[in-house]
Amino acid sequence: MIEDKANSKTENSRRNFIKTTALAAAGFMIVPRHVLGGPGFLAPSDRLQLAGIGAGGKGEGDIASIVRGGKTDVAFLCDVDDRRAANSLKNFPKAKYYKDYRELLDKEGKNIDAVTVSTPDHTHAQIAMAAMQLGKHVYVQKPLTHDIYEARMLTEAANRYKVVTQMGNQGASGDGVRRLQEWYDAGRIGKVHTVYCWTNRPVWPQGISWPSGKAEIPKELDWDLWLGSAPYKEYVNKLVPFNWRGWWDYGTGAIGDMGCHLVEPPFRVLGLDTPISVECSVGSVYVDEFKRAYLPESCPPSSHVILTFAKTQKTKHEVQVHWMDGGIKPERPEELGPNESFGDNGVLFIGTKGKMICETYGKNPKLLPLSRNESDRTKITIPRIVNQEEGHYTQFAEAAIAGYGKMELSSPFEIAGPLTETLLIANLAIRGTDVQRRDAAGKISYPGRDIKMLWDKVNMKVTNFDEVNQFVKREYRKGWTLGV
Template structure:
């Protein structure tokens, strides 16, 4: 029989043992695998983000590197259809397992992937992102979000349905410039905006040309069929990969897709715009010779001027007219600018009832007009800044993915990026509609057909006054490929 002192000693030992065991259990709980803790898409606080990069060269190379740089990220998998393009990323991340087909990677490795970066040609964004989201993976997708309007709508819906963190790669959305423009506007510095001009010197790749004749040898490092993905099959041609695909409708979205997400982002954010209800368009002509205009419907035009009209918002007094200009077309120089003050080859001009303001690509270098107003400006900083600005766009995605869906605000989640992308693609509908007009003009493709006006129904997702162009709202995928939505 134990004495009283022995009993007290054993009780103390038991209590110490219980506390020690409980502490160990608690410590052990912190490193339980994430799938045990919270299901798919959940990361324990002690975990690192396991990233898969689809599209490992060019912009994909920098996207992967900057998400990694953002912290607590391991580049676990790399995927690219072209071994040449992936070479640097494979060298930078030698422990990452390499695939050519994203479908095989997701099928075999989905349990080991937390987030996917998609930096491929426009026509493959949606299928890759959707496949990842359906597996509960967070996604960072390069701009434009998608190739088609239908795809943009479906990705926006899927992000909410699958409860995953999303970010589009328009890094200017995280910059100080857009926030400063918002602060000026909310402070009433230029009154109520009624007109906006966005312009770019793009395209800097060939557009308004005929598809190359003949075919070339496919490089041994490139899987051409995988590169084509959902696009119609065509024989490989030189100089399409890795850059000039942007000027062909089967793969790219032209100057609007390339630069629109950087230049239309500021007015979208400052004025709380949604998709337009009316679009007018004119495009530049290409001449085969001095007598005949060329007709190249597979290629985006060399220049365009698109006018979009948006309904009144809580930030405007009435409807807003936004002009998009590319191919070197620019708006009239503001009279408030001095003769030696730069207007820029890429920029945005806001015209309000009490003044004007201007910025460059990504919302950079924001300034009030005339420029003398900036030296005396005392507008307070009221909107939180993203540390690192454009680079911080990537860190923001990495951090939000670690915290989990709904735990942190992002600069360009699909709920914002989706409608912005839809707007640019609606404008592209009008551009493509010009070619449809020419095709329908008694079969005479020399008919100018260089302008049109289009009415857009957002709910029905269709043009209501020119049905022929609705074929481009949702394109037909090549057999064997689907969006999976």
């Protein structure tokens, strides 16, 4: 049995969300290092020495955004692909460069204060855990981890090692989710019982067979390091740098990519914890006119997942959250005019007295019908984060400089961990649709396509369909470990 250590701490953090401390907006006093003391503390008069692991693409943006806060020096850069790291190396010529994060942390650990992790999903947990075990503050891109077990371990580790943590769902620092919170707390839509979250993702290939043939590995790419803990496969064209998202060995599909931005608003506003059950349907892929393909390596082209959450202090009954991807959208609200946009990505809250909607990151929150917004006088009660999404990065840097426990953050692992677990529980149901059973006569069935899976949070397992529990904690390739 795995002890649920994070539960009470998570609840306290969520309650504190509606009264973010003045420190988040007003800064902090400069005090000597010896007063702060202990591992993981940095005097506010000092500058944050940052190591950027994953220096290209989103990593390039993450590093630059933290630096724009004005209190960070990029001391080290690390990437398995020299092509992806090129711009960051040009922007930060004084940074020392590594390809293997393990070598970086081993040789330079004493010279690093904080680490950004902006790598493919399947490598997040190992890098973040290694950094935390050295007492380094960590900023990790969404989703926090690839596996449910990894999310739980990182959440517990952040508390154990007393380090500042933040997940890269920058909408958590936006004004939008705070306005939704204020409307809900003021009773503008009554008690929510149903939420719909939808996205037009994936915008990468899904529901396809693994490419045949072997391609030449680019000389700038260390393919073995890129694979990391994933099973070894021969390099194929166009997997790197982006299309890995559609393969279960590396990515977490559309909900892993966008769920941290779209499920996050109801998760916070309603004070949700991990779900108690999950069920789903997925889009089919056919190899010919009559036969559906069996493609367990690849995420499906579309899915509709229903997550049921237990009653919270902010709801009257259980809550259902519907996740829809691949262009599937919920029924258009009757309160929305025929020419009023519903959006390709969004969230719809349905309460006992009304409805409200928002876009990705919680942006552009609106009460329905839209005419209600013109007369709305709901007071601002929750402090805002300066510069909103951009301030998400500054908030992390300032919290790391102040030291563990000195500042509130928008998405520390105690919040980001359970949110990530929730999205990955949804993926259990999605992956379960491809689980095969063969009876004594050799007939194949797919029992996971027609059940509601019951989730045991304490023991991290589905209790009524054991085949999917293999995905709760994957087996790492030989030579790789989470270090717990």
